[in-house]
Amino acid sequence: MKEIESTECVITGETLKPNEKRQGTDIIELKTCLKCKISKPHTEFNKQKINKNGLYSYCKCCSREQYKSYFEKNKEKIRLNHRKDYEKFGDKWKITRKKYSSTNLDQIRKSSKKYRDNNREKINEKIRKRYKEISNLD
Numbered sequence: 001m002k003e004i005e006s007t008e009c010v011i012t013g014e015t016l017k018p019n020e021k022r023q024g025t026d027i028i029e030l031k032t033c034l035k036c037k038i039s040k041p042h043t044e045f046n047k048q049k050i051n052k053n054g055l056y057s058y059c060k061c062c063s064r065e066q067y068k069s070y071f072e073k074n075k076e077k078i079r080l081n082h083r084k085d086y087e088k089f090g091d092k093w094k095i096t097r098k099k100y101s102s103t104n105l106d107q108i109r110k111s112s113k114k115y116r117d118n119n120r121e122k123i124n125e126k127i128r129k130r131y132k133e134i135s136n137l138d
């Protein structure tokens, strides 16, 4: 059986701990990372269901690097997209709010006045109780 010479990632220089190399048995299934070209145990690969063996082609540290560089390269784009989303959502929210308040404001006002009129005693009682609670705290 071929020994694992190195499980060091050329990108990040990360090395695997000895106990990660052996998982109880001496037979470890290795997979070669497409990026750093190093054969690593399957545990060093993220799972991906659509792949034949259920693993990513890149090892964990390479995919991490890839993600990082993707993020670095597309930072502006990602930020712009977020802003666009925010603007889109924000506008929608503003419009909905405006629409809602102009058509319903009167109604809200009326119904809350009605509620207050109908429940004056209840509300007063609540306020008294709350006030008592607060003053009891001292």
Ligand SMILES: [Zn+2]
Pocket: 009, 033, 034, 035, 036, 037, 038, 058, 059, 060, 061, 062, 063
């Ligand atoms: Zn790799």
